[in-house]
Amino acid sequence: MSGMSKYKTLTQAKESFSKADFKNALEKFAAVLQNYPNSKEAYNGVILSEMAMSGEGGAEALFDYYEILKEEDKEEADNIMSEILQNMDGSLEKLSEVFAEPLRDRLELEDGILYKDFKAIVEDGSSFKETFENIMFSTRVIITKKEDFVDFLDNLIEHDFAEMALTYLENALSVYPSDELLRKLLKKLAKGELSED
16 A cells, blocks of 8 residues: 555545535545545545536535535445445436537537527527527527526427427436426426416
8 A cells, every 4th residue: 555644635635625626626536546446435535526527516515415424424424425426327427418418529519509699699689489490400409507408498388399398308307307397397388387487
């Protein structure tokens, strides 16, 4: 084994993560994992740091939850977190397909318009329906954030693209079956309601 202090390095990694210095946290967790391949804490730290670096919203909340669990029972916390992350791993991959990520790769593969750019066109005075009809056969709307996805679905429902919204929703719900916002939109679609927001 190297002369590295496992606990000291893990502490530094956690401090970096807490300060939102995810790159440094990742390097430190990875260094521990290299020297101690069986360290679940280092393994979980690497995954959480990667999630945080890729902008995954839940990473910091999961990290905080992990820290709380460790105060009660460290070994059990490591196991619980490993299980959560393993179960999430597939979902994250599938979810990224639904939300058209990773963005750079998708942009290289196909022509598309970012949702924020699409919204800017609409906000400049064009109607959502007209703008969407103009682009829907020639290009695709690229959505990278869940809030944008929900907003997009809401607009589709509001502007009589219910069938298309349903297809998007079913895809998203197959990945996130218990998501409240998506379920609410599905109910709204089922009732044929229009957006009041």
